Amino acid sequence: MARLLRVNMSDITTKFEPVPEQYQGLGGRGLTSAIVSNEVDPTCHPIGPLNKLVISTGLLGGTSCANSGRISFGAKSPLTGGIKEANSGGQTGIHLGRLDILGVVVEGVAEAGKFYKLIVNAEGAELVPADDLKGLGTYDTVEKLKAAHGDKCSFIMVGQAGEAMLTASSIACTDTGQRPTRHAGRGGLGAVMGSKGLKAIVLDPAGGHAPEMADPEAFKAAAKSFAKFLTSHPVTGEGLPAYGTDILINILNEAGGLPTRNFSEGRFADAEQVGGEHMNEVTTKRGGVCTHGCMTSCVIRCSGLYVDEKGDYVSKWPEYETVWAWGPNCGISDLDLIAKIDYMCDDFGLDTIEMGTAMAVAMEGGLLEFGDGPGAMEALAQVGQLTPLGRILGSGTKTVGQVFGVKRVPVVKGQSMPAYDPRAVKGVGVTYATTPMGADHTAGYAVATNILKSGGELDPLSPHGQSDLSRNLQIATAAIDTVGLCLFVAFPVLDSPESLNDVVTMLNARYGWQLTVDDVPGVGQKVLEMELDFNRRAGFNKSMDRLPDFFKREPLRPHSAVFDVTDEELDRTLDFSS
Amino acid sequence: MARLLRVNMSDITTKFEPVPEQYQGLGGRGLTSAIVSNEVDPTCHPIGPLNKLVISTGLLGGTSCANSGRISFGAKSPLTGGIKEANSGGQTGIHLGRLDILGVVVEGVAEAGKFYKLIVNAEGAELVPADDLKGLGTYDTVEKLKAAHGDKCSFIMVGQAGEAMLTASSIACTDTGQRPTRHAGRGGLGAVMGSKGLKAIVLDPAGGHAPEMADPEAFKAAAKSFAKFLTSHPVTGEGLPAYGTDILINILNEAGGLPTRNFSEGRFADAEQVGGEHMNEVTTKRGGVCTHGCMTSCVIRCSGLYVDEKGDYVSKWPEYETVWAWGPNCGISDLDLIAKIDYMCDDFGLDTIEMGTAMAVAMEGGLLEFGDGPGAMEALAQVGQLTPLGRILGSGTKTVGQVFGVKRVPVVKGQSMPAYDPRAVKGVGVTYATTPMGADHTAGYAVATNILKSGGELDPLSPHGQSDLSRNLQIATAAIDTVGLCLFVAFPVLDSPESLNDVVTMLNARYGWQLTVDDVPGVGQKVLEMELDFNRRAGFNKSMDRLPDFFKREPLRPHSAVFDVTDEELDRTLDFSS
Structure with a gap:
């Protein structure tokens, strides 16, 4: 019987409770958004005592379903001021599920300057002072935690950035090799964890067990079928395992939608030097690892291990968005340097996207020249x-x-745009503008249909149809995030809708439900409606569902494209009232 | 015939035009808000080419009416994102009026990094490169301008802060001694002037003349009568001339409404050491000046010249809000040091209020200890x-x-609160929350009635009646700011309503109008409605008409008061729809 764990940082107590009825049927993002929307005052200060940090594994967390181990973090965002969910790979979602814990709700704040670790195992949960971890980066934190708790545990933690409540800070989760390389990056949720005085969470899976099943055989068959869809699709079966997400560099460059030097151009002359093909080549030559899963249930394995010329570990393979943010977007073409920057962001506990875009804006503001990699690393x-x-x-x-007096600032709702220029990939521009999460490609990845021809084709340069595309993807994504699946399952699901049957079968087999495929959009829409409602109560309105003005005025080379989806189209994207 | 001067910084041109019909009957804040509301896209970037900086003298600017020389600056604010008007004393409003110029509208932006000065005289107006002024503080700027243009001119300029487009930057105006001591401080308007590449404006009054009058005799009689009201009221005739605005330190301390150490207490133990009585004593002893007018038409003369022990000039007398912001609010009790800080803020072109509250928040965030004056000055x-x-x-x-991770941040609409704790002076709390300007005491100075017993009495600790008080004062203030009168005329006007007849008589005598006293509130309300409309179109809504949460939760000593005016009362304050 899955439970909620309530952790009160004001009086340093922990308490298990059955999942309250109103939250039943939800997991992952659905659960974090329900609890934040229901229990957090939308007008509270994000780093004050009234905010809550909610952590949840998805509905299939801990099961044998392929790529089902995502873990969601939710709170009122210190970056956007609205509701936020950011999810991460790694082992922690699986471990939560095997400990029969659907969600953890961290409430209150500890005494200023004090930090604790939360230890969760089959016997229960307790908060322990963590003075020894204070001020450490995530890699050093992991070393201390491994020494204290062993090499079977997984860890959730903040680095120096989260401790200092910086609004670009992330929450780190360990991967299959106990490396702190998987991050709930966006929205500054590390600042919320830091504000509570919670430095780390230790999840000890010993004594845990696979989740109970209403129909084990049906689950097994559907899980097998679903995994096959993943391994046989060209994106998840071939492209991602070989080249990682960084395969997108050359694709977006070719499409003219690779934002370069702070969104001033759509192509980067040195794109090849930082693309996935090059990363694969370098890694292979140096004896690194090109195909690596961040969680044990993964069958796609889009990650890798980046090594230096001596073959020593530098970082996990930087994701496409990281390579883009610090590469083309800063005019930097040195992949070795970008890998080191990836390690530093992971170690300090920072969102690589927010930081890379911040650096590019600082470059435009005169801090450094575009292309100055060593300068960027030093900063x-x-x-x-x-x-x-x-x-x-x-x-x-x-x-x-603001601080550097720059006019070209690519943010929506205070959060920076990721690696797809909305003028050249208009569907994702609609998602940036309208998602309750602030500019976020994962909220409705229209790149799939605009550029990768997954789920059909839609001209990325035309404004027409992008609102419908974004809406459908945002609904589907909210459902996927609730189930706890890796977003990359969307490629086979978009191209082989019958694979969704397997997911529904697994949910029914796990919980004894009678869902049909037709019920899925309703789940996603319900989650979005809770999120939009929270933001409305926090004071958000339609004027915030807009891209910065320069995207409408400055044509982007090579297509001379501007963002021309109308405000009316944006406003109807997530209007569920009619 | 009063004119508008249009200055285009994109093509470096100037053009005079008759005041367009839709703006006739307005001046000062009324004119700046009308032009900003009508001509500026509310969604534009405040430091981009679409914003306009509008400068206007009041309807009585340049006349012999006592204290009528205020000059208004308006734009979309880089600090609040909404409409902004900030007005200043000094000679520039009078000179504009004598040059037959009602307003200056600065449009477009110059090439990045280029700065110009605008020279205005009886012959016309021209833009001239000002490379020699780039990077200079306002005091050095004045020296160069005096050398080039003589000692009869007045100057408007930005310091280093405005050039760098910092959002706490002010616009400086020179006083009767050509000192850059009078600032349109609030809302970061210096950043707008800086963004346009306009370093300074030179106003040469030679060849100008007193404004034409429809009925010179009636004007003269009313002006004489009005001046008498000012000089015979105890506040404007005695308190302010002797002790300056800093007389309020001991009054607010006594009332328990003097925000101390970043709004954590309502009384400061060392208040006397920084109060107006002490400033008068020190100044008298050292041979400074205790009674000094910032403009030639002033009969109140609330300013002074602060000197050091050798009798050398340190700064003009720091205003109450400056002394408070850097004194009690930072835990600093050294008036000599505060006077030096006042000079530095004037020289860099910074809002002393915004900077002092920023310093106090930084202190709470751990940058310095409260009370560390030398550290604050160095920072x-x-x-x-x-x-x-x-x-x-x-x-x-x-x-x-945000940068220092502080929860107690006293701002509304992004602008910091001035020197009156809204828990102990609830009427001004309603003004902070509801004025379209962001937290601003001058927008509806309920301190007058709550604390100084001007215009009646209303218990400052009771939530009742504060909404009505604030509304009436906000309407009256918008009218006063349109006429271009110093706000201190409000004391005699509140206590002797018949003095308002004189103002109306002067307006009619100047313009040949047939206004009555009953028309005045309509003028103020019209100005507020334009401003509220701009903010609505910029995306503002009721959720922004709120004080930060901690004012409702943390009781303020000594009265254990919290801010308990209801949201409904706040919402009806400026609701003119019914």
């Missing part, structure tokens, strides 16, 4: 040291724009 | 040097709160 190092410059950068792109 | 010096820390501080209180 990033200052975030870990919490110097004034480090604090500015760690406060994210919007703040950097 | 402030970094704003002039544009170091990273200087840029953080110069970006204002809200940004400092």
Whole structure:
């Protein structure tokens, strides 16, 4: 029987409770958004005692369903001021599921300056002072936690950035090799965890067990069929396992939608030097790992291990969005340097996207020249040291724009845009503008249909049909995030809708439900409606569902494209009232 | 015939035009808000080419009416994102009026990095490169301008902060001694002037003349009568001339409404050491000046010249809000040091209020100890040097709160609260929350009735009646700001309503109008409605008409007061729809 774990940082207590009736049937993002929407005052200060950090494994968390181990983190965002869910790979979602815990709700705040670790195992949960971890990066934190708790546990933690409540800070989760490489990156949720005085969570799976099944055989058959869909689709079966997400560099460059030098161009001359093909080549030559799963249930294995010329570990394979943010977007073409930056962001506990876009805006504001990789790395190092410059950068792109007096600041709802220019990939532009999460490609990945021809084709340069595309994807994504599946399952699901039957069968077999495929959009829509309602109560309105003005005025090379989806189209995208 | 001067910074041209019909009958804030509301896209970037900086003298600007020389600056604010008007004393409003110019509209932006000065005289207006002024503080700027244009001119300019487009930057105006001591401080309007590449405006009154009058004799009689009201009221005739605005330190301290150490208490133990009585004593002893008018038409003369022990000039007398912001609010009790800080803020072109509250928040965030005056001065010096820390501080209180992870951040609509705790002076709390300007005491100075017993009495600790009080004062203030009168005329006007007859008589005598006293509130309401409409179109809504949460939750000593005016009362304050 899955439970909620309530953790009160004000009086340093923990308490298990059955999942309240109103939250039943939800997991992952559905659960975090329901609890945040229901229990958090939308007008509270995000780093104050009234905010809650909600952590949840998906509905299939801990099962043998392929790629089902995503873990969701939710709170009122210190970056956007609205509701936020960010999810992460790694082992922690699986471990939560095997410990019979659907969600963890972290409430209150500890005494200022005090930090604790939360230890969760089959016997229960307790908060323990963590003075020894204070001020450490995530890699050093893991070393201490491994020494204390062993090499079977997984860990959730913040680095220096989260401790300092910087609004670009992430929450790190360990991967299959106990590396702190998987992050709930967006929305500054590390600042919420840091504000509560919670440095780390230790999940000890010993004594845990696979979730109970209403119909084990049906589950097994559907899981097998679903895995086959994943391994046989060209994107999830071939492209991602070989080249990682960084395969997108050359694709987006070719499409003219690779934002370059702070969104001033759509193509980067040195794109090949930082693309996935090159990463594969370098990694292979140096004896690194090109195909690696962040969680044990993964059959796609889009990650890798980046090594230096001596074959020593530098970082996990940087994701496409990381390579883009610090590469083309900063005019940097040195992949070795970008891998080191990836490690530093992971270590300090920072969102690589928000930080790379912040650096590009700082470059436009005159801090450094575009292309100055060593300068960028040195400035990033200052975030870990919490110097004034480090604090500015760690406060994210919007703040950097304000502090350096820059006009071209690519943010929506205070959160920076990721690696797809909305002028050249208009469907994702609609998602940036309208998702309750602030600019976020994962909320409705229209790149799939605009560029990758998954789920049909839609001209990325035409404004027509993008609103419908984004809406359908946002609904589907909210459902996927509730089930706890890796978003990459969307490729086979979009192209082989029958694979969705397997997911529904697994949910029914796990819980004894009678869902049909037709019920799925309703789940996604319900989650979005809760999120939109929270934001309305927090004071959001339609004027915030807009891209910055320069996307409408400055044509993007090579297509001379501007963002021309109308405000009316944007407004109807998530209007469920009619 | 009063004219508008249009200045285009994109093509470096100037053009005079008759005041368009739709703007006739307006001046000062009424004119700036009308032009901003009518001509500026509410969604534009405040430091981009679509914003306009509008400068206007009041309807009685340049006349012999006592205290009528205020000059208004308006734009979309880089600090609040909404409409902004900030007005200033000094000679520039009078000179504009004598040059037959009702308003100056600065449009477009110059090439990045280029700065110009605008020279206006009886012959016309021209833009001239001002490379020699670039990077200078306002005091050095004045020296260069005096050398070039003589000692009869008045000057409007930005310092290093405005050039760098920092959002706490002000616009400086020179006083009767050509000192850059009078500032349109609030809302970051210096950043707008800086963004346009306009470093300074030179107003040469030679060849100008007193405004034409429809009925010179009637004007003269009413002006004489009005001046008598000002000089015979105890506040404007005795208190302010002797002790300056700083007389309020001991009054607010006694009332328990003097925000101390970042709004954590309502009384400061060392208040006397920084109060107006002490300032008068020190100034008298050292041979400074205790009674000094910032403009030639002033009969109140609330300013002074602060000197050091050798009798050398340190700054003009710091205003009450400046002394408070850097004194009690930072736990600092050294008036000599505060006077030096006042000079530095004037020189860099910074809002003393926004900067002092930013410093207090930084202190709470751990930058310095409360009370560390030398440390605060050193940090402030970094704003002039544009170091990273200087840029953080110069970006204002809200940004400092974000960058340093502070929960107690006293801002409304992104602008910091001034020197009256809204828990102990609830009428001004309603003004902070509801004025379209962001937290601003001058928008509806309920301190008058709550504390000073002007215009009646209303218990400052009771929530009842504060909404009505604030509304009436906001309407009256918008009218006063349109006429271009110093706000201190409100004391005699509140206590002797017949003095308002004189103002109306002067307006009619100047323009040949047939106004009555009953028409005045309509003028104020019309101005407010334009401003509220702009903000609505910029995306503002009721959720922004709120004080930060901690004012409702943390009781303020000594009265254990919280801010308990209801949201419904706040919402009806400026609801003119019924």
